[in-house]
Amino acid sequence: MTCECERENPYLPEPARIVRHYDLVKDHRFYQIRHIDMQRAMTFTYEPGQFIMLSIPGIGEAPFSISSTPSRPGILEMGIRRVGSLTEALFKLKDNDTIYIRGPYGNGFKIEQMRGKDIIIVAGGLGVIPLRSILYYVLDNRDQFGDLYFLYGTRTPSDKLFRQEFLQLKQRDDIECLFTVDDTAGEEWTEHVGVVTELFKELPPLDPHNVNAVICGPPVMYKYVIEELLKMKVPKNQIQMTLERRMKCGVGKCGHCALDHLYTCIHGPVFTYWDTLQFRELI
């Protein structure tokens, strides 16, 4: 006889394999993973902006954003910073090793309201990881969206994640890429220097009602980026941001990601600026 927790257990991690990994920059690594069950790997899908819970038995479990796009199915990509015990253990694993995942969780970006609109993607540092998902989603469905602007700032050139990959995007004529660093730190750098908000000066005049912006970066960045967007008169509910919180379950039960009466794991992690005015602890 099967019991309740065997029949349907949302906490049950599924085995997956590390297909490939490489270092992005110091302490940041790129991973491609795939469910070991082939049927599951083929049918697994998600929305840009969603996340998964990743487990290593004996170490624990934590949420990670998905960095790939569902428009390129079959493989799941993540960018992971070595910052705690779980990622420490993950960095010791090799290709073909088994990890455990469950998900996808969260609401994802509001793609329906973005269709037909000009898109501004603003990333700071590590924040580019979840935004890479929506970036490629828009590029893969290019005719469904208006102009595409990709603004990405980091502290120094060597902090730039996916640097080669993104520099190649500059060749395309259907996306405007604006990259900046706070400080060149003596490295070779031909793009902008300054904080990410200074890149807004480079944008052409846009009809603000036709703009949808998505933001992710360190907590300090949101305030200044939002100020720029409000100056442009982008409506508050057309500014989306994806947030980080501590999570243990991913399905709205454990309470760790509670914000007012919302749960980041089910009502987020993507919230609009209007949400943050209503629920004041978001940013």
Place this chain on the structure above:
Amino acid sequence: MDVKYLDEFLASLGEFGTLYGPTRRDGVLTYERLDNIKELEITTERPLIPVKKLFHPKRFDMFTYDENGFTPNCSLFEKRVLIGVHPCDIHSLLKLDRLYLADPADPYYKGLRECTAIVGFSCLPDENCLCKSTGTDIIEQGFDLFFVKLNGFYLVWVGSSLGHDMVLEKEEFFDSDVTPRDIQEYIDWREMRDGMFQKSFDFKNMPDVIELSYNSADWEYFGEKCLSCGQCSMVCPTCSCFHVHDIPDIGSENTGRRERMWDSCMFVDFSLVAGGHNFRKQRADRLKLWYTHKLKTLGREYGNPGCVGCGRCLTNCPVDINVLTVSEALLSEGVPK
């Protein structure tokens, strides 16, 4: 049912599952498995730890793991009959249902709910009961049987098909004729009970008050006092947050278990993420979240405020922070002295 049949009837419920109920252990009234029906203590006193402990255990293994992955732990489930639950604690389960049974349901809570029959008992308020304010002093659902003690007899409400079967097993104990006199006794009892409440608070308006008091200096005041001990969460019947961690077996690299245990948003590391950022470093912020869930709403999809007026925070908070002192402070001018 005449009171003289009670013990024999409750003992007969062993046919329907292992008996659980309030009993005294080391002087503390606590919901436990009963080895003998004589251990059961039907009383108006509230058990220190609420009934959630039998459905959302303090600590249990969710999974064991080995080289082949994670295996769910099914050992929690057995047929149980839980006797002696008061209306506020039954209401707390109905509130937890909204959260834990929302899709996707928590399989451990769901399994424990489904295998447990509830035989509730009426109570009389003590000096800290607030259930009249929260509208949870009377229960109309969420039990299989509910016993109201009147003069020399029990008025027994049958709340489910299973409860009906329980009654049929000992049909001879029950009198199905309810006389106008019985009804009058019940009404008198309710009025008597209503008159016993010594404390009340403005629960109905609290959702708006909490919303409008976001920037109130009262939060700082209570934050200064709070010890972050988490006792309020342990004794609150609708505190349901949990922590999960892995415990490797001693001497084994590949095997172990994934354990879940009660957590509290009062603890400093509750919102701490890897890398060291803490989204709720201040005690005032943590208190505000707790009271938002208790007095405003448990969660957008999870319905009403969590508080069931059981009075446990009044009895247990070592520095007198509770639904009463907080709601009174928010409704009065200035910061409490």
